[in-house]
Amino acid sequence: MYLTRFRLNTARSGTRKLLSSPQAMHAAVLAGFPDLLPSDSDAPRVLWRVDRVSAAEVFLYVVSSGRPDYTHLVEQAGWPAAGTGWQTGEYAPFLEKLAAGDVWRFRLTANPVHSVRTKDGQETKVTAHVTWRHQADWLLQRQEAAGFRVARKPDGEEAPEGQETPDRYAQYELMVHDQRRLEFSKGKRNGSGKATRVRVNTATFDGRLEVTDPEALRRTLTAGLGRAKAYGCGLMTLAPVE
Incomplete structure (x- = not known):
């Protein structure tokens, strides 16, 4: 299991589109998993949540069984030229210690x-x-x-x-x-x-x-x-x- 955090660039139109439509955000989240097909009803559940800390601090959290690649999200709703992207860490060690x-x-x-x-x-x-x-x-x-x-x-x-x-x-x-x-x-x-x-x-x-x-x-x-x-x-x- 993996836990991912992605900071959304609220100044970009792509971010505003994603935040206005859970349908679009859901599709963008799932697009980070190349082996996950939309038609696969037996695929592992991918959970996500948007946290609005302030007008300029909005974070996307994702819990998934596989490690995501959110290059497309960086290009659409991040800071492509800054060289920063998302943070993904293994979740299982934390879960096992509960x-x-x-x-x-x-x-x-x-x-x-x-x-x-x-x-x-x-x-x-x-x-x-x-x-x-x-x-x-x-x-x-x-x-x-x-x-x-x-x-x-x-x-x-x-x-x-x-x-x-x-x-x-x-x-x-x-x-x-x-x-x-x-x-x-x-x-x-x-x-x-x-x-x-x-x-x-x-x-x-x-x-x-x-x-x-x-x-x-x-x-x-x-x-x-x-x-x-x-x-x-x-x-x-x-x-x-x-």
């Missing part, structure tokens, strides 16, 4: 959704969570199966079991931010001849976690969490606690 009880900072951009049924007898419909409280609940409900536990603040007071309180979320080392509604056209056309419109709601989670199941967390870090992975969702990364 142990229960470890504490890390984490970041995750995800597509928090749930299934609802508006009328009895109807099929359920996948619907996005749009409030930060519901988005936080989405993550907290998945933490155990994903191999971690979101840390609580040392001075936080636990709410009575089964009781919802306005400040319940303040107990966690968790911040939900950068909510976005992505809407773009896919290349394929529907029966009317119009391009298919795709709508994806995303949210970014920052916080601190404790490892509870190292093997499950390894799967989360390499296979992703949630839906819409082709559109920049699901990639969780860890960093040391300062």
Whole structure:
């Protein structure tokens, strides 16, 4: 496994095109793997995420089973004349060292959704969570199966079991931010001849976690969490606690 970081040159039109279309970014990410064919449904999952630190600092992160070649991205959205490109490192040594009880900072951009049924007898419909409280609940409900536990603040007071309180979320080392509604056209056309419109709601989670199941967390870090992975969702990364 490999973890790659690529700084995008926000002054270039190619970068603006990629940032405006998850479909285009997905294609650019996959183009870095010559042996990965778009028609291969059994190909290993490639996860990616865009982090916007500031207007001039935008980074693309990629987790993949193979080492990528992003020469084309440098030419389209980097600094070709500067001789700088991307950084790729082996991910497996880090993953193998994860142990229960470890504490890390984490970041995750995800597509928090749930299934609802508006009328009895109807099929359920996948619907996005749009409030930060519901988005936080989405993550907290998945933490155990994903191999971690979101840390609580040392001075936080636990709410009575089964009781919802306005400040319940303040107990966690968790911040939900950068909510976005992505809407773009896919290349394929529907029966009317119009391009298919795709709508994806995303949210970014920052916080601190404790490892509870190292093997499950390894799967989360390499296979992703949630839906819409082709559109920049699901990639969780860890960093040391300062």
